[in-house]
Amino acid sequence: MGRVPTFFHRVTKYDPAHRDRQGRYTGPQDTLSDHGEVEAAYLRAVAAFAEDSGIDELAVREPQIPSLARFGAEPPVDGFGLAGLFPPARESHAGSPTGDSPGGPPEGFHDGAAVPLDIGLELVRAMLRDSGAWCRLEWEDRFTVHVGWDQYLYVGSDRPCERARARTRRLGLFPERLDSSPYAMETGEDVQRPADDAFWAGLSRMVSARRAGVLEEMYVEGASRWHRLSQGGVEEVRPRLAPRARLAVWPGLSSDVDTVLSTFPADGTAECVWQDEEDGPVRSALVDGDTSTALAGRISGAAAVSLLPVTADERVPLFTAVMPDADGVVRARWRTDPAPADRHWALLRTLRPGRIVSGTVTRIADFGVTFVDIGGFEAMINIPELSWRSFNHPSDVVSVGEKVDAEILGVELLPERVSLSLKALHEDPMRLLTGRIGRTVVGPVTKVLPFGVTVRVEEVTDGFEGLVHISELRDEQLDGTDIAVRVGDLLAVRILDVDPIRRRIVLSHRRAVAAA
Structure with missing residues (x-):
């Protein structure tokens, strides 16, 4: 986060002479807008501070609308x-409990939207009301410009704005x-996953594997739109999303509508x-014991449906990800x-x-892959890399339970996958055998195959x-006939070739005997 304005002012209609020693206001307090002269005075004050600051446009940041459970201090307006x-x-979802979405805020009301000062002043009016x-x-x-509760307004500038202060008093x-x-945005140190090219490529793989199926677009705090994801159609959703929208990826909807309807809550609330x-469009609605019957009748003929929890610890x-700007x-x-x-x-x-990482072996799957915990994530070692x-x-x-060191071979961010290698930390001993090409050794037969022996x-x-x-088992001294060998027999062989890449060693018994 960059610098913040140096000079802050709280602009109110409340006389500071009516504050006690603790700064609490004790005088008469009308917390609603008069829709008249006082409201107009607030707007003129903001305009004066903007003029002193050389500002003729503003950017919308972290826009919000309330749920229908609590709309605002004044009656709902279009x-x-x-x-x-x-x-x-x-069409969007804004907390409607009936399944008939009231529609979200207008399209241009999104994080980062630049508006001229006159539109910014109208937004201040809406917030004052x-x-x-x-x-x-x-x-x-x-x-x-931040509008707080009870007609408190906060203006920050990189200039003292003395003329604006005087204008406000008049x-x-x-x-x-x-x-x-007090309404300055606090940002954490964590890094948010961007919905960049890598995100969309990974999401496509997740959809193809049927591990993901629905995208929730939270483009304004309090409102969201839903998009069903299909194989090959993920990239079609991307350009329809609002700038800087927050995204949440969910499993796919179920075509077994009756089974999902049977799980509608008798107590509590779900989405x-x-x-x-x-x-068709994907819709959503809150459902509880009072509305479940009506909503079940409403969607009984739906093509697909899902039920999601609403509590923070279960949802x-x-x-998740956040849409980046055009520059990524x-x-x-x-x-x-x-x-x-x-x-x-x-x-x-x-x-x-x-990179070399340390971890603990957590499990060995039936299909042979070994999993290693590296800081809370299970990486995997395929059999050839052990x-x-x-x-x-x-x-x-x-x-x-064994602690191991391994080298990272590859990292995929979506779906999350880290592949490791134990053997990469050690020299390949087969390469040492390349120096023994042409030499004769005696070793035990380990396998008898239709085409030879190992x-x-x-x-x-x-x-x-x-x-x-x-063909290399024939003994030329015995008229070229094949010799009979069994597993465990010691056999003299000559090393003809060692290929560490293909993991192949070629031997000859016939040539070993001929050289003896």
């Missing part, structure tokens, strides 16, 4: 007080100096997400509630191929084995 300021809204919408109005690190309002705005017909998507930088200051996969992403983005030498089972190389050429139990083709 468009949450934003009608006529922005283009009409597309507490008629639904709220946002921070800011311009870079030079100017801020308007009958009171500008008081403060150290900061029902459904699609009436294929390729856990597969993963995430400038939205709000954060999604991190899912476990997001915490994994934060770890994985610090890892690079070639050892340069052959083995019958991964448990011959590692055991659960012979161990190292004096260790897990030593490398080479193939003696059947």
Whole structure:
């Protein structure tokens, strides 16, 4: 986060002479807008501070609308007080408990939207009237306007704005100096996952694997739109999303509508997400014991449906992200509630191929893959990366609970995957055998095959084995007839070739005998 304005003022209609020693206001207090002269005075005061600061436009930051459970201090108005300021809204969900969405705020009301000063003043008017919408109005690190409870307004500037202060007093309002705005945005140190090209490519893989199916677009605090994701159609959703929207990815909707309807809550509240017909809009509504019957009748003929929890500790998507700006930088200051996969992403983005990591073996899967905990994430070691030498089972190389060091081979951020190698930390012993090409050794026969035999050429139990083709088993001194061998027999062989890349050793018994 960059610098903040140096000079802050609290602008109110409340005389500071009526404050006690603790700063609490004790005089008469009208917390609603008069829709008249006082409201107009507030707007003129903001305009005066903007003029002194050289500001003629503002940016909308962290826009919000309330749920229908609590609309505002004043009665609901069309468009949450934003009608006529922005283009009409597309269909969205804004907390409707009936399944009939009232529509979200207008399209242009999104984080980062730049508006001329006159539109900014109308947004201040809407917030003074507490008629639904709220946002921070800011311009870079030079100017801020924050509307608080009970007609308290906070203006920040990089200039003292003495003329604006005097103008505000003449308007009958009171500008008081403060150290900061209580509505300044606090940002954490965590890094938010961007919905960049890598995110969309990974999401496509998740959808193809049927591990993800619905995208929630939270484009304003308090409102969201839903998008069903199809194989090959993920990229079509991307350009339809609002700038800087927060995204949450969920499993797909179920076509078993009756089963989902049977799980509607008798107590508590859940969110029902459904699609009436294929390729139709995805809708959502809150459902509880009082509304479940009506909503069940409403969506009984839906094509697909899902039921999601609403409590913070239970509402856990597969993963989340925030839309970056056109240059790929995430400038939205709000954060999604991190899912476990997001915490994994934060770890994985610090890892690079070639890095050495330490971890603990957590399990060995039936199909042979070994899993290692590296700081709370389970990385995997495929069978070929456990050892340069052959083995019958991964448990011959590692055991659960064992601490190991391994080299990172690859990192995928979505789906989250880290592949490790144990053998990469050791020199390939097969390469040492290349210096023995042409030499004769004696080793035990380990396998008898239709096309030859294998012979161990190292004096260790897990030593490398080479193939003696059947054509190389003939003894020329015995009229070229094949010799009979069994597993365990010692056989003299000559090393003809060692290929560490293809993991192949070529041997000959015939040439070993001929050279003797």
